[in-house]
Amino acid sequence: MAQMQPDRVALIWFRQDLRLADNPALTAAVAAGQSILPLYVLDDDAAAPWQTGGAHRWWLHHSLRSLAASLRKFGAPLLLRRGSAAAIVPEMARAVGAAEVHAGTLPEPWARAQAAAVAAALGDIPLRLHRASTLFDFDSIKTKTGGVYGVYGPFAKACHARGDIAPPLPTPDRIDPGPAQPSDDLDSWGLLSTKPDWAAGFRDTWTPGEAGAADRLTRFMAGPVCGYDIGRNVPGKHLTSMLSPHLHWGELSPAQVWDAAQKAGSGPAHDVFNGEILWHEFSAYLLWHFPHLPEKPLRPDFARMQWRDDTASLRAWERGQTGVPIVDAGMRQLWQIGWMHNRVRMITASFLVKHLLVSWQAGEAWFWDTLVDGDLAANSASWQWIAGSGIDSQPFFRVFNPVTQGEKFDAAGAYVRRWVPELAALPDRWLHAPWTAPADVLARADVALGDTYPKPLVDLAAGRDRALAAFKTMRQVA
């Protein structure tokens, strides 16, 4: 008969790594303890002002439910607590006599501060942080002179040159539960939106959780990835991976995606997809090294930029009522399913920042609140990119023409007709610029501009000129 020993308990603090496979924190916790305690803490105060956005909370609710179900199969209930992680994690660790706490590293400034506070409050109990959300350690990718990359190309080249992406870890064979602890009821957190039109559109589109993520990945790698270099630009078809929300919550890891892409094949399309994974990586890297990325322009001269304070235009943009079809289609898709096709994100963002001359921070805030994949790194890096205030140095001639873009990437009009049904009867030729259509064409399509569909908020040529002039002025004021 073996001598009875006190359980060695390890606590895993789940953050944005809501999965069991390829989870180094979980694997380490299982290795470190005879029994483990899985915990998730909803800590809105720590994340302010970047706490989980409205649409995003819907996802979190379902993802936590999924994770809890997976853990229950091991007999290890997921403990849910709401409040300050710096108080709750140490309290629980002490209550069960935990030997170690394991968690994933995150690039968000608030999350770094939160982890530091937890580590300090834990005192003697070590907090072990693991790389769980990226392919590489942020501090390990440096230029030849030890600097931080500020251009994507050389960064990606450096990533490829390393060639040391480890294969994904398997799901642990067993997870023995630690001592019982009190847990909140997930429903009591009220994460589900009270807006009825959200839930319906979201449910039809998404399956949050590790299994849903794996399924999405499998389906993408079985087909669309092979034509990704071209297909990713066609918003009327489902040829992008749609993995972003799953990646944000860590329902699958970049290493798993990378691994699946390698196994799916090689060629130009796969190269483009791999590049997108590295863009995801680069965004997190930038946020890590430039913590002010979500608030302040990376390029200092943009502090002088004279953005227009135009609430009416901003509201029209948010609601998909700008009178520019592809812009409105994108904004309505965003509202209804919490996601927008990447090509259209660029078009809508460019329209706000350039044609309407409204600050990128205003657009960033709306996306943050409405995207299910709202990721602080990707969202702020991308908005800065489109505004021209971030990395990449050719912003001046990049004013997307939403009509040209629509005709080029939604030539058959499937996307606009899907999301702006009041224009559905317009012939292709006029669909992307209804204000240029002859009166009889509009009448036959039951379109009354200014009535059934708005007139364009700005003249596109005038808006473009105004933007170029504003950017020029910004540079001249020295």
Next chain:
DNA sequence: TTTTGAGTTGTTCGA
């Protein structure tokens, strides 16, 4: 230290 080549996703104009 200085030099060199290049910079995710575009548009417009004129030949």
Next chain:
DNA sequence: GTCGAACAACTCAAA
């Protein structure tokens, strides 16, 4: 319709 050049000058990364 198609194609190449222009669109500012600057910054980055490496040689």
